[in-house]
Amino acid sequence: MTGPGPVVPAPAASHPRPEPLGAGTLSRRLILSTTALVAVIAVLLSGLTALTMHRILQDQLDEQLLASATQTRGEGRGQGMSPGRGGPGLAQGLLFYWQGQGGIVQVEHDRNVVGEQVAAELERVVPTGRPETRALPSLGPYRIVGIAQGSQVMVVGLPLAGLTASMASIMVAAVVLTLMAIIIAFLAARTVVERNLRPLARLATTAHQVSALPLGSGAVDVPVRFPAEDTDPRSEVGQVGIAFNRMLDHVEGALGAREGSETKLRRFVADASHELRNPLAAIRGYAELTRRERPDVPATTAHALERIESESERMSHLVEDLLLLARLDSGPALEIAPTPLSTLVADAVSDARAAGPDHAWALSLPDAEVVALADRHRLTQVVANLLANARTHTPAGTRVTTSLAAEQGWAVVRVSDDGPGIPPEVADRVFERFTRADASRSRAGGGVPSTGLGLAIVAAVVAAHGGHVDVRSRPGHTEFTVRVPLAPVRQI
Ligand SMILES: Nc1ncnc2c1ncn2[C@@H]1O[C@H](COP(=O)(O)OP(=O)(O)OP(=O)(O)O)[C@@H](O)[C@H]1O
Ligand SMILES: [Mg+2]
Secondary structure, three states: OOOOOOOEEOOOOOOOOOOOOOOOOHHHHHHHHHHHHHHHHHHHHHHHHHHHHHHHHHHHHHHHHHHHHHHHHHOOOOOOOOOOOOOOOOOOOOEEEEEEOOEEEEEEEOOEEOOHHHHHHHHOOOOOOOOEEEEEOOOEEEEEEEEEEOOEEEEEEEEOHHHHHHHHHHHHHHHHHHHHHHHHHHHHHHHHHHHHHHHHHHHHHHHHHHHHOOHHHOOOOOOEEOOHHHOOOOOHHHHHHHHHHHHHHHHHHHHHHHHHHHHHHHHHHHHHHHHHHHHHHHHHHHHHHHHHHOOOOOHHHHHHHHHHHHHHHHHHHHHHHHHHHHHHHOOOOOOOEEEEHHHHHHHHHHHHHHHOOOOEEEEEOOOOOOEEEEOHHHHHHHHHHHHHHHHHOOOOOOEEEEEEEEEOOEEEEEEEEOOOOOOHHHHOOOOOOOOOOOHHHOHHHOOOOOOOOHHHHHHHHHHHOOOEEEEEEEOOEEEEEEEEEEOOHHHO
């Protein structure tokens, strides 16, 4: 498939979306930092308001205090008159102290005589004319001002209880309002952040969908795009969305181009392999014919003819392998049918035994027939390649065990040997094309040189069946496991 397919907007997310307040999320950071900022501002404002209110109330009290002092002075105290006596409007809780030349003359609280402790406290007041706060025994905190009149001192006080009560109410209101501001800020921030980050979540969804596409293994269409309504170039997310969609266009174009050139290459390999088959068969045929018809040729010529025959045969195998791989690459090229595997595996082992009489060949078949959905010829080739490897890459006397089983929906063929194991330098890429160990390490070095395509064919054929192959190898034990789907029971 090449060229862009129909572009569809990203469907609903299949990946887990982060919770708005989940650990590490951007929305959490935005919501919490906005709320924290509002909280700090609200606390500062409440604190400053409370301080200002305190200052205003205290100033009012001081004014009242000084007014009371002026009023009582005007009433001629020290002459045996107590404040308020005969003068209206004096404040509640007023404390009055008058000291003449001969000591305390008058100490009254709300026109009542006060205790000695209070009198002693008031006696200590320095007559500065500036109000100050003092805690008076049994009367509590008072705002007090001392005024000197020649050698006489007058002290007037007003209780702070009213101011303290007002401040308590103000503080309660400030705390409640601050908490409300924080809660409202939190809810508003959450709503705004969630709404604004929604396009970002959709972008993440689109990116997840793209990452789930099998782009590395054939898919060249990228049929998802960031929704058009989210690609407003004025917003930051919109910019990202536009760039993202453009990148997907490029990726799609690049994949299409790659697919195009791979298709061409595959077709070339397939065509070249196909075209080489006939000339190779002709070379082999003529060489064989010449050798048979002219038995009297010199030994060197006979050897040359043999070499031509064997090399052209090897090249025919190589060409067949390349052709098969090219066909498998360009799509399923199998004739899948329910295939009983017991005979197939038994025949392959029997062929291997004939080809490698120096090895010990063991076969383990289940009682019940195992029927796979498979291409008979290709699967035979898979087992034959594995058995050929066990024969050519292990020394004489190696025991090779082949087993067949049905396991959890799979037909499983295992080929294991107790040979030296796969050389470490090729161990992790044995299924790649043209991977083979140093020829000197395999017996094949002495006979037919190997090409390194055998396991690549195994992997490609098994994958085309929808199955898989894996290998475990260590010195003394190498085991290849091939799994292909079992045929459904009704198809047997
Ligand atoms: N049973 C085995 N024991 C040890 N090494 C193995 C075994 N099977 C495979 N190998 C190693 O894996 C390499 C790749 O095997 P593969 O069948 O792909 O290629 P090949 O056998 O070298 O060539 P070809 O099969 O194309 O003739 C081999 O060259 C060999 O080194
Ligand atoms: Mg091989």
